Amino acid sequence: MQGKDAAEDVVIVGAGMAGLAAALGLHRKGVRSLVLESSPSLRTSGFAFTTWKNAFRALDALGVGDKIREQHLQAQRLRVISSATGEIVREADLTQQGKRGPHEIRCVRRNVLLQALEEELPKGTIRYSSKIVSIEEDGDIKILQLADGSVLRAKVLIGCDGINSVVAKWLGLAKPSYSGRAAARGFAHYPDGHGFEPEFLQFIGHGFRSGMLPCNETDIYWFFTWTRSEHDKGVDESAAKMKQFVLDKxxxxxxxxxxxxxxDRSEMSDVLAAPLRFRPPLSLVTASISRGNVCVAGDALHPMTPDLGQGGCSALEDGVILARCLGEALAGKDAKGSGSAENGRIEAGLREYARIRRWRSVELVATAYTVGFIQQSDNAIVSFLRDKFLSGVLAGRLLKMADYDCGTLSN
Structure with a gap:
């Protein structure tokens, strides 16, 4: 337990992907940070996430890319199938050459990734069961009141505390909007091997969007998104009801x-459902992504619908870019000097981070929402256009949004 009114240079709120990536990036730059996590241990719910080329660039910059690669299969092909006709409406090579080299996509176990990041951090970096209840100011210092009664004084405050971020609320970011859609996710385990090809299957139209992708030789991740209606009441009361609802659909x-x-093979404990929310993209155009010595990253910045598979990937991008921008202001002997000079460098570093991430965030959130609407729609005209003309465009957008380079920790 930290002492009362303990002082920290950098406090990161949330030990998710953005928080741990930022902490590890800062550690690589020689900057110590303290990560506050409200839960008693790493949050590994969510099963898995689609990890595109842009995420692996970030993981490589952090020094853990190969550790993740060796535990997960690389997907070779995308097949998009119409749920209404059963026809394949689009196929794409997921290893094709992009503007910045060949594409790469793997379905990564969330717990494996978080643990890989945690293992690279110095002991004591993450403080569990530490929930912020208020943020106050004392000059340039942020005073953090925690639920356990302790108080932290932070020179820099980084909010990576998810879609209901306390830090985002303090910055005045727009409240996330409900998309009207929900998602169920699950995991199927085959101890003797599943025998599926390493390909990404998607089923679109008919009022829902679904898909599946092997993580390795024994585990398959699947998802199902749909637009809620009055007939769906009670389906999310239990994992069993949710699983049956998905199968019936x-x-x-x-x-x-x-x-x-x-x-059908998924265990009841391996089914999770949640409403899909997003931050209105136009609100991010003028939003205070950073203010003074405070900023946000990950879902605290750009919550989005999962239709591009870029939520976790973009959080890793955030972490690397934030560590680079802030690390230059805090690391090394040349970064020392008067308090006002250092504060100026910190604020400039966070402004640069906000500048880099603003339009990327706007594009990701808006594109994900649009792609989800088109792929899931059961409107006759939209369905016809999607199946005959738009499927190639949508598949191309998946690859285009993944062809992004967050850079290294030093450039």
Whole structure:
């Protein structure tokens, strides 16, 4: 337990992907940070996430990319199937050459990634069961009141505390909006091997969007998103009801039996459902991503619908860019000097981070929302245009949004 009114140079709120990536990036730059996590241990719920090329660039910059690669299969192909007709409407090579080299996509176990980041941090970096209840100011210092009664004085405050971020609220960012859609996610384990090809299957239209992707030889991650209606009441009361709801929806469409078998195999404890929310992209154009010595990253900055598979990937981008911008202001002997000079460098570093991330965040949130609307729609005109003309465009957007380079920790 920290002493009362303990002082820290950098406090990061939240031990998710953005928080741990920023902490590790700062550590690589020689800057110590303290990560406050409200839960008693790493939050590993969420099963897995689609990790595109841009995320692996960030992981490579942090020095953990190969550790993740060796535990997860690389997907070779994307197949998009119409849920209404059963026809393949688009196929794409997921290893094709992009502007910045060949593409790479793997379905990464969330707990494996978080643990890989945590293992690289000095002991004591993460302080668990530490929930912020208020933020006050004392000049340039931020005073953080914690639920356990302790107080921290922070020279820099970074909010990586998710979609309901206390730090984002303090900065005045717009409240996330409900998309009207929800998502169920699950995990199927095959101890003797699943036998599926390393490909990303997506089923679109018919009022929902679903997909599945192997993580390794024994585990398959699946998802299902749909627009809620009055008929859905009670389906999220338990994992069993949610699983049955998903199976009933899929059985009423042209989804192949092998995909249904994956969901049917999932244990009740391996099914999770949640409403899909996003921060209105236009609000980010003028939002205070940083103010003084405070900023936000990850879902605290750009919560988005999962239709691009870029939520976790962009959080890793945030972490690397933030560590680079802030690290230059705090690391090394040349960064010392008067308090006002250092504060000026910190504020300039966070402004540069905000400048880099603003338009990337706007584009990601807006594109994810649009892609999800088109792919999921059961409107006859939208469905016709999607299946005949737009599927190639949408698949191209997935690859284009992943062809982004966050840079290294030193450039």
């Amino acid at each position: 899929l059985r009423g469409s042209k989804v192949p039996e092998e995909a249904l078998a994956v969901i």
